Amino acid sequence: MPAPVTRQAAAVRPAAVRPAAVRLTAAAAALLTVAAGLVVTYAGSGPVAKPVGDCLYTVLLHTLIVAAAPRVRPLPAAGLAFALSAGVELAQLTGLPAALAxxxxxxxxVLGTTFNAPDLLWYAAGAALAAAAHAALAAAARRRRGGQARKTPTDARFGSNQTSVGSFSPNASRRAERSSGWQRTARRRPRRRAVRPARRSSLSRR
Known part of the structure; x- marks a missing residue:
C-alpha cells in the first residue's frame, strides 16, 4: 500500500509541465526563426548569410518538433532536427528538390536546390544551439515552478506534523488543538499546595 501523501510534501512538490505553455513558447520561437531566416535569405549577403541560414533551418525544425511533442527532451529533439536537415540535404543529390524548387x-x-557537404556542419551547429536554448528554458521553468511551490503557505494547524490528506478531518484538528492548549496551560500553572491550619499546643489552651 503506497504511503499517504502529506500536505507538506504536496506543497513542496513542483507543478507538472504544462504542454500548452510549451507549445506556445515553441510556436513563438518558430515565428521568430522564420522571420530571421527570411531576413538572412533576402537581405543578407556575404559568406556569413549561407551558414546562418543553415543553422536557422535546423533551429526551426527543432521548434516545430517541440511544438508537436511538448514533453520531448532537448537532446532527442535536436538529434531529430539534425537528422531531418541532413536528410533534406542528402535528398538534393537526387535532383528532385531542384525540380520542385x-x-x-x-x-x-524548404528543400533547397544543390547539395553542399559543409552544410551538414552548420546543421549540427544549429542543432547544438537549439538544444542549449531548449535546456536553458526548461531549467528556468523548473526553477520557477520550484520557487512557487516553496512559497505556497502550509496550514498552520499542522505545524511540523505530516498529517495525511486523506485522513484529515476538522473535528480531529480541533480536538488536537484543545488538548495541546490544555497541556500548555497545565505546564504554566504552578501546583498549589494545600495549607493546613497549625495545631495548637497544650500550653496555648490554658
Missing amino acids: GRSTLARL
Whole structure:
C-alpha cells in the first residue's frame, strides 16, 4: 500500500509541465526563426548569410518538433532536427528538390536546390544551439515552478506534523488543538499546595 501523501510534501512538490505553455513558447520561437531566416535569405549577403541560414533551418525544425511533442527532451529533439536537415540535404543529390524548387518558391526555401557537404556542419551547429536554448528554458521553468511551490503557505494547524490528506478531518484538528492548549496551560500553572491550619499546643489552651 503506497504511503499517504502529506500536505507538506504536496506543497513542496513542483507543478507538472504544462504542454500548452510549451507549445506556445515553441510556436513563438518558430515565428521568430522564420522571420530571421527570411531576413538572412533576402537581405543578407556575404559568406556569413549561407551558414546562418543553415543553422536557422535546423533551429526551426527543432521548434516545430517541440511544438508537436511538448514533453520531448532537448537532446532527442535536436538529434531529430539534425537528422531531418541532413536528410533534406542528402535528398538534393537526387535532383528532385531542384525540380520542385523550379516550380515553387516555398519548395526552394524548404528543400533547397544543390547539395553542399559543409552544410551538414552548420546543421549540427544549429542543432547544438537549439538544444542549449531548449535546456536553458526548461531549467528556468523548473526553477520557477520550484520557487512557487516553496512559497505556497502550509496550514498552520499542522505545524511540523505530516498529517495525511486523506485522513484529515476538522473535528480531529480541533480536538488536537484543545488538548495541546490544555497541556500548555497545565505546564504554566504552578501546583498549589494545600495549607493546613497549625495545631495548637497544650500550653496555648490554658
